[in-house]
Amino acid sequence: EPEVTQTPSHQVTQMGQEVILRCVPISNHLYFYWYRQILGQKVEFLVSFYNNEISEKSEIFDDQFSVERPDGSNFTLKIRSTKLEDSAMYFCASGRDTRGQPQHFGDGTRLSIL
């Protein structure tokens, strides 16, 4: 069965550094999402992406965050200047449509900011 794949599985970065989290969504999916889960807390929506543009973003997704679909397969989340509070598990998800089909999640990238 097709899967959403995320790399790396664990990223350790110094505070203030830029980090790029990578995702390969399922190939015939058109809708893409990033979520994050701070340790011990619930999963939170960051951003959704469709037709090469952001369709919705949360208040967490400030100017330090950006997303890109640089080619036909990858979907990336960039954090420009990381803070300690960006430490979390980041999940990528993709969906074929917005109503009838579920979102499929990757295994996540654990981001640790030192």
Next chain:
Amino acid sequence: KNEVEQSPQNLTAQEGEFITINCSYSVGISALHWLQQHPGGGIVSLFMLSSGKKKHGRLIATINIQEKHSSLHITASHPRDSAVYICAVRGATNKLIFGTGTLLAVQP
């Protein structure tokens, strides 16, 4: 107040028991998801519901749109069912709004 509330937060059961996890939500939704998260963090979609009931193996999910309530049932529970079970709703936009999860431990 959370838009999606789950109960219980923690649940310990003996192998073979029938388990029910509840989810209530306060927003209008187009669909409700039940998800499973194992230690190590990966999220697996179990069900997506917009009405009625769905069954997959030993798992059953029901939803009552009028009461804004859903339940996830596990029949003949097994230690391998131990995980965090998460209810998430999809509202007017595509994003999912998550509950805080129910930590289930099934003891042999």
